Amino acid sequence: MNSLLQRQVSKYLDEEALEDPKIKAFLTAIDESYNNSEEQFNMLQRAMRISSDELFDANQQLRTDVMYQKDILDSITTAIQALNLKEFEKENGEFEIKDLAEHIREQSEELQIAARKQEQLLKNLENKNQVLTDYAHMVSHDLKSPLRSVDTLISWIKTDNYDSLTAEGKEHFDMILKNVEKMDALIEGILNYSTIEMADHGQYQVDTKYMVQEIVDLLVIPDGIEVEISEKLPVIKADKFRIQQLFENIIHNAVKSIEHEGKIEINVADAGELWKFEIKDSGKGIPERHHHKIFKIFEKIDTNQNSTGIGLSIAKKVVDFYGGQISLESKEDVGTSFYFTLPK
Known part of the structure; x- marks a missing residue:
């Protein structure tokens, strides 16, 4: 049994109540919902951490690519300046001019390769973001379903047995409902966070x-x-x-x-x-x-x-x-x- 549920059961229910088949079934349903919610919430946290690490690595790679392209542009600028000087200062500079032209061609090809890599990297990032968004929707739905069931079941039991419940028992039910509402708010928050950049509601x-x-x-x-x-x-x-x-x-x-x-x-x-x-x-x-x-x-x-x-x-x-x-x-x-x- 979930540790939190175990503590609450030990605190508010006696041995005789625990033998009641309806109470047993009710506690089993809550326990399964607790375990299912915790497991899927942990999965969502792990997925978001992994995605954050991937985005960080991708940003580092993009930064490296930008610096590499800047170096290439600087090299091209230096080559052009050198080309102009040699053209005017040396009579036999034909071979060196051709050499510089070849160097510029090679640098241009490297620049095109780097640009293609960057485009592919950005495309991969977009795909991963979409996968993360779809995953967040799916997990949020799977988490919300058992929570709604627990909320409804507890509300029914509380209403049906309200007159026979002690003040302490009513407080216990209120506490369970409050925790269910908190979990629902947390799931909704995760969903909102993961879709901020994706949702398009118009301007x-x-x-x-x-x-x-x-x-x-x-x-x-x-x-x-x-x-x-x-x-x-x-x-x-x-x-x-x-x-x-x-x-x-x-x-x-x-x-x-x-x-x-x-x-x-x-x-x-x-x-x-x-x-x-x-x-x-x-x-x-x-x-x-x-x-x-x-x-x-x-x-x-x-x-x-x-x-x-x-x-x-x-x-x-x-x-x-x-x-x-x-x-x-x-x-x-x-x-x-x-x-x-x-x-x-």
Whole structure:
């Protein structure tokens, strides 16, 4: 039996309850779902790590190819300069001119070979990205199916036996449902992260002020937190789905950082060809030692069990998609400001 489930069963169910056939069947179903979910989630993590390593190696290879091509161009420039000097300075330079011409021809052929290799490498990367996206869809579906079954089964049992359950038992069922919801959010986050660059929802005029207000209205924000939205938030041309994910994840992160009372401010500044947005909170702040990993997927900087470690990595991926930059300034017990740029 799954270790987490075993601990909960030992804590809340007595030996007599464990002998009940219905309870046994129910626990077996949950145990199988736990094991199946953990196994496939580990497979997805391994696949994403492998893909990241492949992309890193490919980027290194591309960088090497670019430097190689630059060396070739430098050689051609030097050869042409030498050719002109010899043509004018030496009467018997015919043989050397032919030699340089042959050298240039060889370099040109090498350049064409390098260009073909680079084109093939880029094509392979595109294929691998597509395979990763398809795999993420498949695994996410396979993970969500047993979770939905567990959620439905637990809800039915809780409803049918609500009057006979103790307060402790009701709390136990609520905890199971909460963990199922957390797993569902994690799977959804992985799916969103893996499809940011692939999904094509079209380009539209997006009113960021209206969108941010919608996000704030839909989020569960405690009464003690004030949200101030700048009237200057612009209309930009972009994919509404991506921009919504960007703002929603950073604002949600700001809400979580405020423990009791505080303030969240959403501002914007004109930065030439870009808009520079700022989402500022008066929360607990982020220690400087965590700044370097704040945007990495699956990285969590606190012990919040409800955190998936994906939200800010999705935000960065959206900004990267539009060619912008994202950064933060933070001071413990004072607050955090996230800055990001988007094209006008």
